[in-house]
Amino acid sequence: MLYREAGQFKTSYRADQRIFPILQDRVVVGALLLVAFVAVPLWGSEYLVSALLIPWLILSLATLGLNILTGYAGQFSLGTAGFMAVGAFAAYGFQLRTPAVPLLLAFVLSGVCAAGVGAVFGLPSLRIKGMYLAVATLASQFFIEWLLTRVGWFTNYSSSGVINAQPMVIAGLAINTPPRRYLLVLAVVATLALAAKNLVRGRAGRAWMAVRDMDVAAEVIGIPMLRTKLSAFAVSSFYCGVAGALWVFAHVGSVDPQAFDLTRSLQVLTMVIIGGLGSVLGSFLGAGFIVLLPLFLPSVLSAVFGTALRPGLLPNIESFIFGALIIFFLIVEPQGLARLWQVTKEKLRLWPFPH
Amino acid sequence: MQFFLEVLIGGLLSGVMYSLVALGFVLIFKASGVFNFAQGAMVLFAALTFVSLEERGLPRWGALLASLAIMLGLALVIERVVLRPLVNQPAISLLMATIGLTFCLEGLAQGVWGSVVKGLDLGIPDVPFDVKGVLVSQFDLFAAAIAGFLVAVLALFFQYTRVGRALRAVADDHQAALSLGIPLQTVWAVVWAAAGAVALVAGLLWGSRLGVQFALSVITLKALPVLILGGFTSIAGAIVGGLLVGASEKLAEVYLGPVLGGGIENWFPYVLALLFLLVRPEGLFGEKHIDRV
Amino acid sequence: MGHPRQKVGEVLLEVSGVSLSFGGVKALHQVSFQARERELCAIIGPNGAGKSSLLNIVNGVYQPSAGTISFAGVQRKSMSPREAALGGIARTFQNIALFKGMSVLDNIMTGRDAKMHSSLLAQALYWGPAQREEMEHRCHVEKLIDFLQIEHVRKTPVGRLPYGLQKRVELARALAAEPRLLLLDEPMAGMNVEEKQDMCRFILDVNDEFGTTILLIEHDMAVVMDLADRVVVLDYGRKIADGTPEEVRRNPEVIAAYLGVPTEADREAVAEGAG
Numbered sequence: 001m002l003y004r005e006a007g008q009f010k011t012s013y014r015a016d017q018r019i020f021p022i023l024q025d026r027v028v029v030g031a032l033l034l035v036a037f038v039a040v041p042l043w044g045s046e047y048l049v050s051a052l053l054i055p056w057l058i059l060s061l062a063t064l065g066l067n068i069l070t071g072y073a074g075q076f077s078l079g080t081a082g083f084m085a086v087g088a089f090a091a092y093g094f095q096l097r098t099p100a101v102p103l104l105l106a107f108v109l110s111g112v113c114a115a116g117v118g119a120v121f122g123l124p125s126l127r128i129k130g131m132y133l134a135v136a137t138l139a140s141q142f143f144i145e146w147l148l149t150r151v152g153w154f155t156n157y158s159s160s161g162v163i164n165a166q167p168m169v170i171a172g173l174a175i176n177t178p179p180r181r182y183l184l185v186l187a188v189v190a191t192l193a194l195a196a197k198n199l200v201r202g203r204a205g206r207a208w209m210a211v212r213d214m215d216v217a218a219e220v221i222g223i224p225m226l227r228t229k230l231s232a233f234a235v236s237s238f239y240c241g242v243a244g245a246l247w248v249f250a251h252v253g254s255v256d257p258q259a260f261d262l263t264r265s266l267q268v269l270t271m272v273i274i275g276g277l278g279s280v281l282g283s284f285l286g287a288g289f290i291v292l293l294p295l296f297l298p299s300v301l302s303a304v305f306g307t308a309l310r311p312g313l314l315p316n317i318e319s320f321i322f323g324a325l326i327i328f329f330l331i332v333e334p335q336g337l338a339r340l341w342q343v344t345k346e347k348l349r350l351w352p353f354p355h
Numbered sequence: 356m357q358f359f360l361e362v363l364i365g366g367l368l369s370g371v372m373y374s375l376v377a378l379g380f381v382l383i384f385k386a387s388g389v390f391n392f393a394q395g396a397m398v399l400f401a402a403l404t405f406v407s408l409e410e411r412g413l414p415r416w417g418a419l420l421a422s423l424a425i426m427l428g429l430a431l432v433i434e435r436v437v438l439r440p441l442v443n444q445p446a447i448s449l450l451m452a453t454i455g456l457t458f459c460l461e462g463l464a465q466g467v468w469g470s471v472v473k474g475l476d477l478g479i480p481d482v483p484f485d486v487k488g489v490l491v492s493q494f495d496l497f498a499a500a501i502a503g504f505l506v507a508v509l510a511l512f513f514q515y516t517r518v519g520r521a522l523r524a525v526a527d528d529h530q531a532a533l534s535l536g537i538p539l540q541t542v543w544a545v546v547w548a549a550a551g552a553v554a555l556v557a558g559l560l561w562g563s564r565l566g567v568q569f570a571l572s573v574i575t576l577k578a579l580p581v582l583i584l585g586g587f588t589s590i591a592g593a594i595v596g597g598l599l600v601g602a603s604e605k606l607a608e609v610y611l612g613p614v615l616g617g618g619i620e621n622w623f624p625y626v627l628a629l630l631f632l633l634v635r636p637e638g639l640f641g642e643k644h645i646d647r648v
Numbered sequence: 649m650g651h652p653r654q655k656v657g658e659v660l661l662e663v664s665g666v667s668l669s670f671g672g673v674k675a676l677h678q679v680s681f682q683a684r685e686r687e688l689c690a691i692i693g694p695n696g697a698g699k700s701s702l703l704n705i706v707n708g709v710y711q712p713s714a715g716t717i718s719f720a721g722v723q724r725k726s727m728s729p730r731e732a733a734l735g736g737i738a739r740t741f742q743n744i745a746l747f748k749g750m751s752v753l754d755n756i757m758t759g760r761d762a763k764m765h766s767s768l769l770a771q772a773l774y775w776g777p778a779q780r781e782e783m784e785h786r787c788h789v790e791k792l793i794d795f796l797q798i799e800h801v802r803k804t805p806v807g808r809l810p811y812g813l814q815k816r817v818e819l820a821r822a823l824a825a826e827p828r829l830l831l832l833d834e835p836m837a838g839m840n841v842e843e844k845q846d847m848c849r850f851i852l853d854v855n856d857e858f859g860t861t862i863l864l865i866e867h868d869m870a871v872v873m874d875l876a877d878r879v880v881v882l883d884y885g886r887k888i889a890d891g892t893p894e895e896v897r898r899n900p901e902v903i904a905a906y907l908g909v910p911t912e913a914d915r916e917a918v919a920e921g922a923g
Binding site: 070076124127128130131132134135136138139142143145146149150151262266269270273277312313315316317318319320321322323324325326327330331334 | 436587618
């Protein structure tokens, strides 16, 4: 009975096109933001913040990026991690070589670098589709990994290929504690998520989805194929690039190019699928699921098998269960967690009258 | 010149090994439109099974037959559990399912047989011999012969048997084949079984060269540019594409490597494939697709 | 229907000597015709006569192997579908080509895409000009939704709509671009009588109220004879007649090629083929 939109009339198109047209949704979202921005930094444990929330938010951002490309614009990519790497190494480079550039601007610029690289590697999408494109995007994955490893300039000639993120300072304030890093990540991710929502509900999103659903018809309507596809690649890569920069600066502190290998790309793709293609919310749900899984799995497994588990077996069982879950999700709910959430909401709207 | 020939022939022969892996992809893609990302994991699974069975005292032929049986069984299980519930799902769902399958197979293979690197000796010496001053690897020749034989068998099978005809019908048009009463599931089971067998052969050859280890699952990614070059649906394309990739990759490593800094064979085939795509998006032997409005 | 017609104006579209072949098969051979401003022109002909191919050439999906198209005074041999769209040609498709994953509203809004200009950044911020632009175009689209009586489904994904409504949404999407020339490829195929009547009314209203020139492919002869100002008849890729419905109806070649064959069986076959 609580979740009912009756009595809420929209009197303008502006009101109708809000992100959360229903009052109750706005209340819940407001409360969530309050918890995220105030309660968590004040009372959240270091483990919660550093090991769960920060990686979750950053991977959500990358997932959102890939979702824009694959879920909205319908272009496959197996090269996500490559674009994350571009962002990470670009941010490092900006901090190293142009220390005058403020940190946040450096993040934006690193996203722009990734967007440029993404647009270049998106060019084949004009000629090829589907699985051919998926394989073609592997080129970007391997090429970027190789380039960052081979060309010393990118790692400032570090002999091991590892880069160490510089200390983060914003307007004189050192971002050096877990709650501060968390707040930075949260602010960036929340802003970009809002921007993504704006894009996908507006003209850009419609053009992307039109190309996804039927590219011939889109062209006949006058939607420019080149600009639409490349903008999807660029925006997507921008998100991945910023995610990569945050990953090294706000989460792990130091990485080598191999931290952004194909496995990472596949991980992000899995998050998109489990969360739900073409859903901003789903990107966060999918990333959350995959981040939480390996944390809970060991304790569940040892509870099931007791201590009889052979050492070294655990990662293999994890891998098996991970794969099985992907397949299970695809069979049971191909539209992902976002769809489950939507169904729940629709049921809730009718509750307590089921019909 | 002699050096060039040596590199070229070495590349062509190692390209045959890529062709073998690509062949597995093509079989499945042709019949079901599924891009089987798990082909590499199947190669690992097959090789690991064979080596472990032999280690446990089975004779070579026994181990081979047992591994073949296990691969066929695995194919049936995959068809029944993974593919059948996903009929008519969009291509990306199927691709994702095979990525899930990759994780499953890797976990299963190493969980059951352990993740220690194992040696595999097929009894073919990997020593070069001299052909008119050009050194050719005996092992590579052997691998090429096996691959050629396999391709011939598959080609005959698909050309002249009833299942083969059904497969070609299904590849042409799922709906039409179904309406003619061709059992789609049977055809899929057959191609997955065939792909499993191909994976076993590829696993044995690759395994004896690199050792049976996790890397087998990854190295097969190099077969993907072969597919772009050859077209996803052409067996001949898989062969020619493999040769092209093998040769150009070795030549690039030798002649461009010193300039660019080495290690380029990881991405060079992809870039080659990409450039090729700009000229011919459907691959060497792929069918041209015309959009109808 | 005895509709009072506005007088037609200048020549808007001129197709001259257009041929098209697919790998040896001649789909069109030396076809020429004109469509004038505000005219409602029908293209008829048996299955495989090359009607859809002709439309595809007019809006640039196919490039003719010979001949030229001139539209609004500009003559060219070939153009891209996008150039055609920007020039003011919109169309609907024989097999509905809506964007299945999007709502009715979003589908129609895509028709406005070519008229929107805000940058990606402005859209991401959804602020000021970008928001204003979005609202302006929404208003225009709502008028069309009103006009075609699809208000009740505007937020529904088009994939869930019944066939007849999908056809209407597709018309709305084409109209959203405010075209000078509207190409309709069998807009009434597969509809029941009531839906057909509705669609006829919409087509006439579009023609009257917006002054849009319409080029229409239709199999239902009764509909064509009622609606069209002029009829072009194709058979095996050639134009065999061109004139008012009355003239065409009396043309012996048309009767032989098209109407002369056993009409009942032919109509049934056509109805089945379309359904």
